[in-house]
Amino acid sequence: MQNAPLETLDKDQLLALLKERDQQISGLTQQNAYLESQVEMYKRMQFGQKRERFEGDPAQIALPFEAPSEQAAEQEEILHEKISYIRKRPNHKGRAALPSHLPVEEIEIYPAGDLSEMVCIGKEVTEELDYEPARFLIKRYIRYKYAPKNGEGVRIGQLPERVIDKGIPSAGLLASILTDKYQDHLPLYRQKQRFARENIQIASSTLEGWTKEALIKLEPLYEQLVFDMKSKGYWQVDESPIKVLETDKKGACHQGYYWVYHSPLDDVVLFDYQPTRGSAGAKTMLESFKGYLQTDGYAVYEKHGKRKDVIHLACxxxxxxxxxxxxxxxxxxxxxxxxxxxxxxxxxxxxxxxxxxxxxxxxxxxxxxxxxxxxxxxxxxxxxxxxxxxxxxxxxxxxxxxxxxxxxxxxxxxxxxxxNNQIENSIRPLALGRKNYLFAGSHEAAQRAAMIYSFFAICKKHNVNPYNWLKNTLLNISTINHKNITDLYPQHFNKVHQLTNT
Known part of the structure; x- marks a missing residue:
């Protein structure tokens, strides 16, 4: 009918044709409005150019590399005035107080010249906050052996528990490597460069092996965290992607996901790696959950929110x-x-x-x-x-x-x-890390990373120094009684150490 001449159509056919065209126009109008809104939205999201491009002029003449002597003399005079001003500039009256817990190195400065005929009438104290780069050292354990003068039975001093049996890294070094990588987003290859600057040559495979072994030590604590998390009655849940290298396809990446669970009542966070964003990814944690479940509008959460034992909260x-x-x-x-x-x-x-x-x-x-x-x-x-x-x-x-x-x-x-903003804040360090190390080496490595992300997120929630917590945990997790393993949780770290120090 659309291709037939209009003069051959009767009244009903013309009305039907007009109605069909009105519907098409309405649909196109809606589509146009939607596309315009999308364009405007992306404009709002665009904060600036993705890159700054500079196109050189091929006809440009060679640039001078030295300023004329008269200009150089003028610049020297300006610098002299500025440096003199900086030296004479009074101290800032509103500077922040220096931390009281830091060690103090006192440097005594006496006036120049002969002071034998003078009397000290007082002193002025000036303080500044200083920094020294991390210091590497070798701990050498020398264990003495003793044997009885009469009889048998040699005794030797007990070697402290080591994180990696027969390995050279201490708990402090391993804690530093993991904190730098997962808290401060410094990939292992950059840490290797830092070692090299101190003339310490460590192979990439060795650093990766140390990281893996240290994370494996945390598995019992993480499993207990999963068990305890399942008893909470109020969760906030979100998910975030992570690229994982495929072992059977060279150079190919799989899109995995971290499912993140947050208990707002006690500020406990759990990262759980799953290879999918589908309903199977949340099944391990959510299938037995009962209570308040707060999420975004993702369909998987909507499904669990409809269960009779769950009250679904939106954001x-x-x-x-x-x-x-x-x-x-x-x-x-x-x-x-x-x-x-x-x-x-x-x-x-x-x-x-x-x-x-x-x-x-x-x-x-x-x-x-x-x-x-x-x-x-x-x-x-x-x-x-x-x-x-x-x-x-x-x-x-x-x-x-x-x-x-x-x-x-x-x-x-x-x-x-x-x-749901609190759980989104917990995921933010993961997003920063992704920009630096790009992907996980395997599905197993992604799950090991989930463990440390969980504990570091809890450290942040409870104002715990992640390095101090991790060093203490690596030193004690192999010898602690399994009944007391929860004492190693980050949320208990400050409290336990306060009791130990008193």
């Missing part, structure tokens, strides 16, 4: 993010939604400032947050009817509308959080 930060992306698509409605969401966060700030307990937080939310949520819900319900589904504002409304019960569920208990 207001993700809902807010969708409306923020819609600012260039529909500024008026996006701003209205963001303004009401901001009111919800204002209530959370008020609760923190007043240092309310869980019961008081719940009462405050029901008084001040619930009316805002009801108003926002009614507004979205009305506005969504006149919104193009594929537009960014339409997607933002659909995201919140489809998860409204889960977005409101944080009102049930004052211990629950309004968003």
């Amino acid at each position: 207001w930060a993700h809902a807010r993010r969708e409306f923020e992306r819609a600012l260039d698509n529909d500024k008026t409605r996006a701003q209205k939604a963001l303004s009401m969401i901001q009111q919800l966060y204002a209530v959370e700030r008020k609760a923190r400032q007043l240092m309310l307990d869980a019961v008081e937080i719940k009462e405050l939310r029901l008084t001040e947050s619930l009316p805002v949520i009801n108003e926002l819900g009614k507004w979205i319900f009305e506005q969504i009817k006149s919104t193009l589904p594929k537009s960014q504002i339409g997607k933002a409304m659909q995201y919140s509308y489809g998860r409204w019960d889960a977005l409101s569920a944080y009102l049930y208990d004052g211990n629950l959080l309004i968003d």
Whole structure:
């Protein structure tokens, strides 16, 4: 009918043709609006050029490499004035106090010349914070042997427990290597370069072997962490990709995932590596979970959130993010939604400032947050009817509308959080690490890395020095009674050491 001459069509056929074309125009209009919103969103995400390009002029003349003598003399005068000013510049009155726990090296400075006929009338003390690069040394254990004068039975001093049997690295060196790699994102090849600067030649394979052996020592502690984590009743969950080298395909990478679980009530974090992002990846941890489960809108979490023993919580930060992306698509409605969401966060700030307990937080939310949520819900319900589904504002409304019960569920208990931001903060070091070492060498290596990421994330949550914790753990994990292994958790480190030192 579309190819037939219009003069041959009857009235009903013309109406049908017009209706079909209207539908096509409507579809194209929606598609165009969606594409425009995507373009605007990517413009907002673009903070600058990906690279700075400089195209040289082939006709450019040779550049001079020395300044004229008169200019050089003028520059010397300027430098003289600036250096004189810097020397005479008064001390800053608001400088921060130096840490009291650091060792102090005193350097006594006496006036020049003969002081035999003079009397000291006082002294002025000036302090500065200094730094010395890491110092390598060799620990040489000399064990003396003794034998009785009469009889048999030779006795020898007991060698301290070593992390790697018959290996040369100490617990301190291994802790430094792992902290540099997984906490400060310094790949092993860069650490090898640092060793070389100190004239210490260590093969890459040796560094990799040390790292592997040290991480294997943490396996019992990690397995206990997994067991204890499963008893928690409130989890925040997210996942993040990691490239893993394929052993059977040279140079090929597999896209694996770290599934990250956070218990907000006691700030415990668990990284679990899985080769997939599908439902099988979360099965190990989530299939037996009961309690509050807070996630983003990923379908795997939605499935587990529908189980009868689980109360699913959504994340207001993700809902807010969708409306923020819609600012260039529909500024008026996006701003209205963001303004009401901001009111919800204002209530959370008020609760923190007043240092309310869980019961008081719940009462405050029901008084001040619930009316805002009801108003926002009614507004979205009305506005969504006149919104193009594929537009960014339409997607933002659909995201919140489809998860409204889960977005409101944080009102049930004052211990629950309004968003998933804490677990996203725990994943951030992983993202920084990926930019430096790019991939894991195998699936087993990725899981070993998950262990140390877990413990270092807990260190950060509890303000524990990761190097000190790891060195202590590597020294003690082989000899500690299995019943007391939880004493080695990072969250217990400061407390245990305070008791030891008193």
